[in-house]
Amino acid sequence: MRAPFLSAYPLLLSALAGVHALPAARSDSGAITPLTSSQIDAFEPYSWYASTGYCNSSVTLAWDCGANCDANPRFKPVASGGDGDATQYWFVGYDPVLDAVIVSHQGTDATKLLPVLTDVDILLVELDSDLFPGISSEIKVEQGFQGAQEKVAMDVLTAVQTTINTYGTSHVTMVGHSLGAAISLLDAVYLPLHITDASFTYIGYGLPRVGNQEFANYVDASAVSVTHINNKEDPVPILPGMFLGYVHPSGEVHIEDSGEWAACPGQDNPSTQCIVGDVPEIWDGDASDHPGPYGGVEMVC
Numbered sequence: 599m600r601a602p603f604l605s606a607y608p609l610l611l612s613a614l615a616g617v618h619a620l621p622a623a624r625s626d627s628g629a630i631t632p633l634t635s636s637q638i639d640a641f642e643p644y645s646w647y648a649s650t651g652y653c654n655s656s657v658t659l660a661w662d663c664g665a666n667c668d669a670n671p672r673f674k675p676v677a678s679g680g681d682g683d684a685t686q687y688w689f690v691g692y693d694p695v696l697d698a699v700i701v702s703h704q705g706t707d708a709t710k711l712l713p714v715l716t717d718v719d720i721l722l723v724e725l726d727s728d729l730f731p732g733i734s735s736e737i738k739v740e741q742g743f744q745g746a747q748e749k750v751a752m753d754v755l756t757a758v759q760t761t762i763n764t765y766g767t768s769h770v771t772m773v774g775h776s777l778g779a780a781i782s783l784l785d786a787v788y789l790p791l792h793i794t795d796a797s798f799t800y801i802g803y804g805l806p807r808v809g810n811q812e813f814a815n816y817v818d819a820s821a822v823s824v825t826h827i828n829n830k831e832d833p834v835p836i837l838p839g840m841f842l843g844y845v846h847p848s849g850e851v852h853i854e855d856s857g858e859w860a861a862c863p864g865q866d867n868p869s870t871q872c873i874v875g876d877v878p879e880i881w882d883g884d885a886s887d888h889p890g891p892y893g894g895v896e897m898v899c
């Protein structure tokens with residue numbers, strides 16, 4: 599059953615909130631601190647790479663996609679794929695200024711994502727043990743995100759290994775917006791299981807919740823540096839609901855109405871300066887905040 603989210607969600611929330619225990623709020627949340635302007639500016643090339651994820655695979659491979667490609671003119675594309683329909687576009691290449699492999703996946707519209715993320719039958723499933731060797735079966739992720747990541751996982755891994763070998767770098771940065779942020783977060787678990795001699799950074803934008811408490815804890819305990827940036831009252835990052843067992847990893851940065859970027863420590867920080875406190879329910883959200891702007895970058899090709 600697919601729940602039309604505006605009508606069914608309040609009922610669903612009130613029906614289930616009473617019977618499902620909410621995950622315990624983490625009490626280790628330290629102070630919320632504003633990012634400096636130089637810290638904010640440092641995200642800009644990654645914001646453009648996330649936005650470029652929306653461009654088709656022909657133009658990203660040629661690095662000829664207009665403003666998005668022109669914003670990172672030094673980029674060396676290595677591989678791209680997807681069809682923008684059944685499979686999200688993706689690209690992999692090398693940024694010589696950042697000295698990093700860049701991995702980016704296409705996202706989707708809030709109007710397409712919200713009905714899926716508020717579906718009462720949304721499913722948490724185990725990761726595939728061939729793709730994710732040794733991963734605990736306690737770790738569960740949303741089925742649709744898992745399918746989208748699995749479809750291209752091996753092509754992305756091959757492209758990352760080729761880029762490392764070609765350019766001699768040992769750093770991999772994974773970016774994405776929306777659905778693309780979710781796919782890239784799964785890459786942030788997947789790629790380090792296969793590439794052991796590199797360091798990894800993840801920067802997501804408008805990230806929905808991808809998995810359960812064990813998933814969030816695994817990401818937090820891993821060596822991957824994780825940042826997920828939420829814009830104002832975007833409802834996507836508060837979905838799927840915590841009452842369904844979904845938890846964000848730490849690393850939230852929340853762009854507030856004032857324009858301040860707040861670093862929100864812990865998982866799902868409940869402060870009103872962070873997305874969970876600012877957007878307590880889906881009807882407090884504004885889907886037009888989903889595409890951005892994130893520091894001046896709108897997520898569109």
Ligand SMILES: *[C@@H]1O[C@H](CO)[C@@H](O)[C@H](O)[C@H]1NC(C)=O
Nearest residue numbers: 653654655656657662663899
């Ligand atoms: C890719 O995008 C470019 C620029 O928008 C467009 O001209 C081209 O037709 C597209 N190609 C495919 C295969 O969709």
